[in-house]
Amino acid sequence: MSETLVSVQDMKVHFPIKRGVFMDRTVGYVYAVDGVDLEIKRGETYGLVGESGCGKSTLGRAMLRLNEPTAGKMVFDGQDFSALKGEELRRMRRRIQMVFQDPLSSLDPRQSVESILIEGLRAHGLDKGKESTNKRLRDLLTAVGLPTTALRKYPHEFSGGQRQRIGIARALALEPDLIVADEPVSALDVSVQAQVVNLMEQLQEQFGLTYLVIAHDLAVVKHISDRVGVMYLGGLVEEASAADLYAEPLHPYTRALLSAIPVPDPVVEDRRERILLAGDLPSPANPPSGCRFHTRCPWRQETRCDTERPVLRELKPGHKVACHWAEQIQSGQIQPHEVQPILVEEGDGLSPDVPLVGPASVTEALNP
Amino acid sequence: MALLEVRDLTVVFQRRGEEPFRAVDGVSFDVEPGQTVGLVGESGCGKSVTSLAIMGLLPKRGATVTGTVTYDGTDLLKLSDKQMRDKRGSELGMVFQDPLSSLNPVIPIGLQVTEVLERHRGLARKEAMIEAKNLLDKVGIPDPNRRLKEYPHQLSGGMRQRALIAIALACRPKLLIADEPTTALDVTIQAQILAVMKELVQDLGTALVMITHDLGVVAGLCDEVNVLYGGKVVEKADRHPLFAEPRHPYTHGLLASIPRLDAAPGEKLTPIRGSVADNIPWAQGCAFAPRCPNALDVCVQVTPAEEDQLGRLLRCHNPVVPGTPAAEEVPV
Numbered sequence A: 001m002s003e004t005l006v007s008v009q010d011m012k013v014h015f016p017i018k019r020g021v022f023m024d025r026t027v028g029y030v031y032a033v034d035g036v037d038l039e040i041k042r043g044e045t046y047g048l049v050g051e052s053g054c055g056k057s058t059l060g061r062a063m064l065r066l067n068e069p070t071a072g073k074m075v076f077d078g079q080d081f082s083a084l085k086g087e088e089l090r091r092m093r094r095r096i097q098m099v100f101q102d103p104l105s106s107l108d109p110r111q112s113v114e115s116i117l118i119e120g121l122r123a124h125g126l127d128k129g130k131e132s133t134n135k136r137l138r139d140l141l142t143a144v145g146l147p148t149t150a151l152r153k154y155p156h157e158f159s160g161g162q163r164q165r166i167g168i169a170r171a172l173a174l175e176p177d178l179i180v181a182d183e184p185v186s187a188l189d190v191s192v193q194a195q196v197v198n199l200m201e202q203l204q205e206q207f208g209l210t211y212l213v214i215a216h217d218l219a220v221v222k223h224i225s226d227r228v229g230v231m232y233l234g235g236l237v238e239e240a241s242a243a244d245l246y247a248e249p250l251h252p253y254t255r256a257l258l259s260a261i262p263v264p265d266p267v268v269e270d271r272r273e274r275i276l277l278a279g280d281l282p283s284p285a286n287p288p289s290g291c292r293f294h295t296r297c298p299w300r301q302e303t304r305c306d307t308e309r310p311v312l313r314e315l316k317p318g319h320k321v322a323c324h325w326a327e328q329i330q331s332g333q334i335q336p337h338e339v340q341p342i343l344v345e346e347g348d349g350l351s352p353d354v355p356l357v358g359p360a361s362v363t364e365a366l367n368p
Numbered sequence B: 001m002a003l004l005e006v007r008d009l010t011v012v013f014q015r016r017g018e019e020p021f022r023a024v025d026g027v028s029f030d031v032e033p034g035q036t037v038g039l040v041g042e043s044g045c046g047k048s049v050t051s052l053a054i055m056g057l058l059p060k061r062g063a064t065v066t067g068t069v070t071y072d073g074t075d076l077l078k079l080s081d082k083q084m085r086d087k088r089g090s091e092l093g094m095v096f097q098d099p100l101s102s103l104n105p106v107i108p109i110g111l112q113v114t115e116v117l118e119r120h121r122g123l124a125r126k127e128a129m130i131e132a133k134n135l136l137d138k139v140g141i142p143d144p145n146r147r148l149k150e151y152p153h154q155l156s157g158g159m160r161q162r163a164l165i166a167i168a169l170a171c172r173p174k175l176l177i178a179d180e181p182t183t184a185l186d187v188t189i190q191a192q193i194l195a196v197m198k199e200l201v202q203d204l205g206t207a208l209v210m211i212t213h214d215l216g217v218v219a220g221l222c223d224e225v226n227v228l229y230g231g232k233v234v235e236k237a238d239r240h241p242l243f244a245e246p247r248h249p250y251t252h253g254l255l256a257s258i259p260r261l262d263a264a265p266g267e268k269l270t271p272i273r274g275s276v277a278d279n280i281p282w283a284q285g286c287a288f289a290p291r292c293p294n295a296l297d298v299c300v301q302v303t304p305a306e307e308d309q310l311g312r313l314l315r316c317h318n319p320v321v322p323g324t325p326a327a328e329e330v331p332v
């Protein structure tokens, strides 16, 4: 259980922001993932949470090398995955599978379930004859709780929850060690989410899987994970066991995040103290100096916060936090204060929602 | 008489060559000034169609709306398009999930707010500008002077939603319908927006209809909750009794299937079996019957009526007895 399966070391993914008529000039970078270290033990579930745009998916994709990292590496089962090439890379890829948020868009609508599942087996030479493959497919469907008649059907003939089961079966088919699940339940109806969560837990036990679960819903992540990492603007700000993180959040952002999550219980809701954060998440293209949370942090101090980026350090066994003042905040020596929302600057005055195509201004168009 | 009385609201969609589809099926509820009423349920249960029907925003073709929507003594369903348009801008406010679709993309935010202030509150341009700034300030938009000049696409999702609320507030509506106003936003931003809406209800006595699929939001915000399933209200109660003792098997099942942040480690989730695709038509019995752990034979023969049972409105032949654990282990 304590054997390390995955070790991510100083991972960085910076996306260039291109401009100019031919999109040939790099005018800046989106610092989507900016120096993340984490370890995942064999057989555990590591949950990665954080708000939209904090870099969760990019980190997951970089680990699988779906995005090439700008810097850093991932060591998988003792091997430097980032350095693998060709056949070795292909063989290793089989051992790391991904489950996506939107089962419909990640499944080819023209392929039957059978051919979706066989495709993966073939690609990795696991299709060893009709008889054994057929048995394998039936076993897979049984494992994810679908009838074998599903094999001849197409993705659109299933409900969202059933489609997610197909996505999980596809990942399982290759007998992976690690499954990276990016928002596996967030597109599903509330009443169906629990089916998929329970299925994932059951399969983990049955097949000894290791999970990296990426999600914005902290209640789901807390439920499913052994350990949880909290991301803010491209970096990990806190990491702890799910129970510790909830019982004793040490980072101001984690505190605010936890306090903001509604609990379906009016009695709890009525007595809850909320830490309301001011303003918006800053742009990852123009991250604040020092502690990236300092523009919104109710505990921000005159010194260090604005100038020095806090590193993730272990405050208690297994509980890491990236805040200069974590001890003083925890002891109550430093009290929260009011924060004025500040205008979020995009660095180039553009919202991330606007695609960066074409010249940014008339001047740029005339003088490319 | 309540400020808004919705009675037996029914919306039937009829597409050519298809069976008519009852998206909303006899929904009734009241909202008083200063009260927040929740409509909660999963995707497709008819929440948005209900709100669009109340606001007179459903397409004229293909949608038949029956029942009554009495607002301040007038049946909104009988008003002309023009009368309804006047009401919408002034007394009736609405906030949607996707703010971008309800903001005009080519007009700066400031102008969209001042326009409302000039048209509905009769303010002069200058006063309107000052009031607009105050409103943006109130909903927590930083540097409002500068934001007033910006276009919707220049704002983040959270800022747009705030701008939309500012516009809704600009006319001081007596009734505000919010359809998943925070669903597309991050939780920390959601907390800010919900705080603004709460204040609005408390300070201005606005009547609020809150539409959401998030039971957590409902628990903190709504006085009365209507749980919808397949276009019908299946349980209606004040939030405290509803959450403490859910009586409808669907409400009960929903609460047992969502992970709670404050749950003890190792606590199990009990999903509801199947999905809405398994529903039977209400005309044949109870739509939820194929998924219901309490189902009896009668449930697939007789449509349960909305009845005052156990101190609340329930539509169920065999309600949950308080204290019952969640349904039997459902095979995964």
Ligand SMILES: Nc1ncnc2c1ncn2[C@@H]1O[C@H](COP(=O)(O)OP(=O)(O)OP(=O)(O)O)[C@@H](O)[C@H]1O
Pocket (backbone or CB within 6 Å): A015, A030, A031, A032, A050, A051, A052, A053, A054, A055, A056, A057, A058, A059, A216, A284, A352
């Ligand atoms: N291919 C890309 N090119 C440029 N920028 C990108 C690219 N992919 C992601 N980004 C940016 O990187 C940042 C992190 O994105 P990412 O998708 O990892 O966030 P996330 O935490 O998964 O958010 P969400 O919860 O919305 O899925 C965002 O600002 C996003 O706009």
Ligand SMILES: Nc1ncnc2c1ncn2[C@@H]1O[C@H](COP(=O)(O)OP(=O)(O)OP(=O)(O)O)[C@@H](O)[C@H]1O
Pocket (backbone or CB within 6 Å): B013, B021, B023, B041, B042, B043, B044, B045, B046, B047, B048, B049, B050, B059, B213
């Ligand atoms: N214009 C339309 N024509 C035909 N059917 C429609 C139309 N609008 C909505 N419907 C159907 O009515 C039903 C209820 O839709 P509605 O949008 O009210 O659901 P909802 O409860 O708001 O769901 P969500 O949580 O996904 O927003 C759905 O089955 C939908 O497909």
Ligand code: SF4
Pocket (backbone or CB within 6 Å): A251, A252, A253, A291, A292, A293, A294, A295, A297, A298, A299, A300, A301, A304, A305, A310, A322, A323, A324, A325, A326
């Ligand atoms: S380092 Fe400073 S700004 Fe950052 S979280 Fe800690 S107190 Fe807040």
Ligand code: SF4
Pocket (backbone or CB within 6 Å): B248, B249, B250, B286, B287, B288, B289, B290, B292, B293, B294, B295, B296, B299, B304, B315, B316, B317, B318, B319
């Ligand atoms: S009427 Fe019957 S099937 Fe419907 S919820 Fe009640 S017990 Fe279940």
Ligand SMILES: [Mg+2]
Pocket (backbone or CB within 6 Å): A056, A057, A058, A182
């Ligand atoms: Mg993502």
Ligand SMILES: [Mg+2]
Pocket (backbone or CB within 6 Å): B047, B048, B049, B179, B180
């Ligand atoms: Mg809707």
